[in-house]
Amino acid sequence: MVKQRVKIIFLLTLIFSIMAFTYVITTYPSLKANDRFVGYAILFNVLICILIAFFVQQKLLRNMCLTIFGMGAFAFALVPLYDVFCETTGLNGKLDLSVKAATSQGVDLSRQVTVEFLVNHNNQMPWEFRPKNNALIVHPGELASTAYYAKNPTSRTMLAQAVPSISPSRASRYFKKVECFCFSQQKLGPGEFVHLGLRFYLSSDLPKDVQRITLAYTIFDVTNTIMQETHGHE
Amino acid sequence: MNEAVAHAEHAEHAAHYPQGIKRWIFSTNHKDIGTMYLWLSFTMFFIGGTSAMLIRAELFKPGANLVSPELFNQLTTMHGLIMIFGAVMPAFVGFANWMIPLMIGAPDMAMPRLNNLSFWILPFAFSILISTFFMQGGAPNFGWTFYAPLSTTYGPNSTDFFIFSVHLMGISSILGAINIIATILNLRAPGMGMMQMPMFCWTWLVTAFLLLAVMPVLAGAVTMVLADRHLGTSFFNASGGGDPVLFQHVFWFFGHPEVYVIILPAFGIISEIIPTFSRKKLFGYVSMVYAVSAIAILSFVVWAHHMFTTGMPTAGEIFFMYVTMLIAVPTGVKVFNWISTMFKGAMTFETPMLYAIAFIILFTIGGFTGLMLAIAPADFQYHDSYFVVAHFHYVMVAGSLMAIFGGVYYWIPKWTGHMYNETLGKFHFWLTMISFNVTFFPMHFVGLAGMPRRIPDYALQFTEFNQIASIGAFTFGLSQIFFLYIVIRTIRGGEPASAQVWEGAHGLTWTVPSPPPYHTFTTPPVIQDAHG
Numbered sequence: 214m215v216k217q218r219v220k221i222i223f224l225l226t227l228i229f230s231i232m233a234f235t236y237v238i239t240t241y242p243s244l245k246a247n248d249r250f251v252g253y254a255i256l257f258n259v260l261i262c263i264l265i266a267f268f269v270q271q272k273l274l275r276n277m278c279l280t281i282f283g284m285g286a287f288a289f290a291l292v293p294l295y296d297v298f299c300e301t302t303g304l305n306g307k308l309d310l311s312v313k314a315a316t317s318q319g320v321d322l323s324r325q326v327t328v329e330f331l332v333n334h335n336n337q338m339p340w341e342f343r344p345k346n347n348a349l350i351v352h353p354g355e356l357a358s359t360a361y362y363a364k365n366p367t368s369r370t371m372l373a374q375a376v377p378s379i380s381p382s383r384a385s386r387y388f389k390k391v392e393c394f395c396f397s398q399q400k401l402g403p404g405e406f407v408h409l410g411l412r413f414y415l416s417s418d419l420p421k422d423v424q425r426i427t428l429a430y431t432i433f434d435v436t437n438t439i440m441q442e443t444h445g446h447e
Numbered sequence: 448m449n450e451a452v453a454h455a456e457h458a459e460h461a462a463h464y465p466q467g468i469k470r471w472i473f474s475t476n477h478k479d480i481g482t483m484y485l486w487l488s489f490t491m492f493f494i495g496g497t498s499a500m501l502i503r504a505e506l507f508k509p510g511a512n513l514v515s516p517e518l519f520n521q522l523t524t525m526h527g528l529i530m531i532f533g534a535v536m537p538a539f540v541g542f543a544n545w546m547i548p549l550m551i552g553a554p555d556m557a558m559p560r561l562n563n564l565s566f567w568i569l570p571f572a573f574s575i576l577i578s579t580f581f582m583q584g585g586a587p588n589f590g591w592t593f594y595a596p597l598s599t600t601y602g603p604n605s606t607d608f609f610i611f612s613v614h615l616m617g618i619s620s621i622l623g624a625i626n627i628i629a630t631i632l633n634l635r636a637p638g639m640g641m642m643q644m645p646m647f648c649w650t651w652l653v654t655a656f657l658l659l660a661v662m663p664v665l666a667g668a669v670t671m672v673l674a675d676r677h678l679g680t681s682f683f684n685a686s687g688g689g690d691p692v693l694f695q696h697v698f699w700f701f702g703h704p705e706v707y708v709i710i711l712p713a714f715g716i717i718s719e720i721i722p723t724f725s726r727k728k729l730f731g732y733v734s735m736v737y738a739v740s741a742i743a744i745l746s747f748v749v750w751a752h753h754m755f756t757t758g759m760p761t762a763g764e765i766f767f768m769y770v771t772m773l774i775a776v777p778t779g780v781k782v783f784n785w786i787s788t789m790f791k792g793a794m795t796f797e798t799p800m801l802y803a804i805a806f807i808i809l810f811t812i813g814g815f816t817g818l819m820l821a822i823a824p825a826d827f828q829y830h831d832s833y834f835v836v837a838h839f840h841y842v843m844v845a846g847s848l849m850a851i852f853g854g855v856y857y858w859i860p861k862w863t864g865h866m867y868n869e870t871l872g873k874f875h876f877w878l879t880m881i882s883f884n885v886t887f888f889p890m891h892f893v894g895l896a897g898m899p900r901r902i903p904d905y906a907l908q909f910t911e912f913n914q915i916a917s918i919g920a921f922t923f924g925l926s927q928i929f930f931l932y933i934v935i936r937t938i939r940g941g942e943p944a945s946a947q948v949w950e951g952a953h954g955l956t957w958t959v960p961s962p963p964p965y966h967t968f969t970t971p972p973v974i975q976d977a978h979g
Contacts, residue, residue, distance in 0.1 A: 284664055288668065288700075431686075
């Protein structure tokens with residue numbers, strides 16, 4: 214009897230936490246569509262796993278079904294795992310897209326690093342987009358700033374997202390951005406142009422053999438996707 | 448043995464099953480379902496083969512010849528998808544259905560109705576997939592690996608049908624795998640321990656576990672593609688915070704174990720054929736079991752060797768390079784054991800044995816080119832060239848397909864009760880063996896010289912080798928029509944086969960009459976000599 218009661222309490226707690234989790238996924242404002250989808254997918258698989266664990270009596274069948282839906286959850290968990298893995302190791306040239314406080318650490322005047330700026334257009338993006346400087350020579354620790362020129366030559370309002378990539382990828386951990394237009398989407402009306410600021414510093418523990426860093430921005434047209442998404446959640 | 452025959456005769460009287468089409472639609476009989484799997488596989492083999500013939504016809508001469516570049520892309524995509532999911536995998540499930548209950552002395556599969564379901568999903572899945580050829584915008588054209596953004600941003604409308612059919616195939620494979628595991632673990636005749644099972648059951652048990660683990664990942668990958676296409680997510684789209692390289696990681700996490708799903712049952716078939724025609728027990732049975740398990744476990748940690756050119760860090764490339772090479776060790780153990788089984792055996796060379804020996808030789812060549820591709824720095828040269836095409840056709844055609852041919856010749860007397868015509872069988876073997884090598888061996892050289900795969904045109908200097916390959920491919924294709932003739936001829940008549948069929952065959956399979964009655968082993972058999 215006691216066991217039965219424990220089981221029921223456990224099940225109720227589980228149902229409650231799943232409901233709470235679903236509520237968070239559905240209503241949390243800053244969650245992106247990706248995270249929401251991953252959340253639902255993992256929830257679905259875990260829920261089925263729990264049901265199997267409770268209701269399938271045969272041990273072999275239960276273990277097999279748990280493997281299937283466990284791996285289903287794992288497949289979706291790969292998405293956040295991949296992001297975390299790339300961010301912590303700096304692999305793939307992915308940059309930490311968060312604002313860093315300006316440094317107070319010392320400037321290493323003994324070293325000079327060339328930072329080159331590249332631009333790629335994607336999705337037949339019609340914008341004019343180019344860096345003000347093709348390259349800057351900076352000391353590690355020194356705060357540097359540059360700007361990008363962007364113009365929307367079309368006759369409609371467009372939304373763009375710039376995605377940065379650092380090469381060599383192991384330098385991405387040491388590339389700190391104080392201010393970057395890539396933190397948010399850029400909106401430009403027909404014929405409008407703008408100078409987009411970029412302020413960054415290289416942390417002084419940058420490996421000694423890195424003397425040249427390339428920062429490449431790929432600019433995407435996200436007018437349709439983002440407009441839809443914000444529309445959907447409003 | 449007499450007892451088994453007596454049971455079989457008893458079963459014959461008791462056998463009452465629906466006749467006509469109902470027998471097949473509602474079938475819960477492992478033999479009928481096995482037969483249906485094998486015919487489905489054969490049909491898909493010809494459909495996939497037709498697209499291969501069109502590809503080779505287009506590549507017979509440089510320049511635009513027969514098909515448009517768009518159709519060429521669709522043909523390569525569908526050739527890969529149909530051959531992997533439609534021809535090779537159902538063929539092995541068909542073998543499993545037919546042979547595993549007979550090998551372990553079970554009356555049927557553990558879950559016969561599930562078995563019926565897992566088969567009947569497939570015709571629908573493949574009808575959906577093949578119907579995309581006739582849709583506006585054409586069939587999927589992004590290669591069987593459906594890399595994002597080719598399948599997300601740039602995929603044709605039919606991509607959604609492709610996704611749904613892959614979901615169905617995945618469900619079918621998972622249900623089949625559940626059934627096979629349950630059968631092997633629960634329905635073995637009393638006295639047959641795990642280590643007394645025939646090798647084919649072991650390889651399928653491991654394969655089934657691989658399927659359980661990776662099919663959900665494939666389902667996840669196609670679901671993410673679907674969400675990217677229609678639900679506003681951007682898993683594989685950099686502008687929305689995703690990453691196209693993530694797709695390749697998810698896909699190959701499924702894709703590499705899938706390669707072993709395709710080859711491990713082939714290892715099992717070869718491990719049955721070689722001892723029979725060498726008239727010796729399989730050399731190193733226990734090491735074979737451990738080698739299969741080791742291959743299966745390693746297959747989960749090597750996936751990124753398909754992605755050496757995506758800009759992985761050096762540490763990653765070194766790790767995946769060495770782990771990939773490590774797989775050669777258990778595979779080498781298997782090849783060593785097969786050769787040792789033949790060593791000093793009283794060998795005869797009937798058609799199944801010829802296929803088994805060809806398998807060992809050609810699969811080893813394919814394995815060596817695999818090792819070459821595993822070398823990360825060298826892979827930058829080989830990547831996406833015809834060298835890769837040659838490599839995977841050596842392991843999949845000369846590996847899986849030749850094992851399937853060998854298995855069909857080996858067991859068809861048991862299935863039909865008739866011996867096939869040995870002269871015709873040998874003729875088919877030599878046609879296949881020679882035309883296969885004529886087709887795929889030149890591809891190594893054009894690949895090393897820089898001919899890229901998946902392109903409907905090529906530089907002029909590759910013309911001769913491509914013409915040789917095309918002639919080989921047409922011969923190979925025609926030989927398989929000849930194979931169809933042999934199979935039909937054997938079903939319709941021929942020398943009656945004895946229960947043992949082959950002089951050196953051992954095990955429960957060969958104690959039931961040929962063809963086996965509708966129900967076999969309704970009472971568990973007495974184990975005398977489980978594996979040969």
